[in-house]
Amino acid sequence: MIDLDDTDRAMLRALALDGTLSAGELGRRFGLSQPAAWRRVRRLEEAGVFAGRRPDVDRAALGFGVTVFLGVKLATKGRVSLEDFERAVTAIPEVQVVQQVIGLFDYRLRVVARDIADFERVLRRRVMTLPGVGNVEANVLLTEERRPGPLG
Template sequence: MIDLDDIDRAILRELAGDGTLSAGEVGRRLGLSQPAAWRRVRRLEEAGVLAGQRVEVDRAALGFGVTVFLGVKLATKGRVSLEDFERAVQAIPEVQVVQHVLGLFDYRLRVVARDIADFERVLRRRIMTLPGIGNVEANVLLTEERRPGPLG
């Protein structure tokens, strides 16, 4: 684990808001020289604190207006391996995130669909036919906001 000072945290907040900022721009915003900002960003990358840049895709703009979180409990863990389930679920393009979790469910899935009818089709034809599928609970996303998290 790396020790972070206030400047490191400020750099992380800036980059969390916009991962495309150059070291020079980060430095200008924080009152650092470009080389000093670059050295700090590089140190955070080497320590694994910064792990790449991501592009955020607006799913609604692409026609995927519905997001559903599914809690999935496998019917019998002994008959179907977790790896078989994970491999099969990852082959479904509408499933954007697969999380193996501890608690009431075995997995949490983030599923996108064009509309509720499209989600129902994905659920019936793809998800409910997965190996070992048992109970499924659906929660439709109404709104989502970004939170700054522990760096804020």
């Protein structure tokens, strides 16, 4: 774990909102020189604080207007069925996130679709035919508020 000061936390909040900020812009915002800001960002990167830098894709702009969270309970459990399920579910392009969880379900999936009819097609033809699938519960995303996380 890395020790963060107030400036590090402020820079992380700013980068969480806009990952394209340059070291020069960060320096101007937080009263640092460009090289000092760059060194701070580099230290955070080397410490593994950043999981990666990816563009924030607007799914609706690409025609994917529906997001559904699926809870999946496997009918049978065992090492082979977990691996078979994981391998098969990650091959479905509409499945954006696969999380193995503890609780009522074994997995939580984030699925995107063009509309409800498209989601129904993905559910019936792809998800429900996966190896080991038992119960499935769907929760349609209505709104999403993005927060940078516990950085303060």
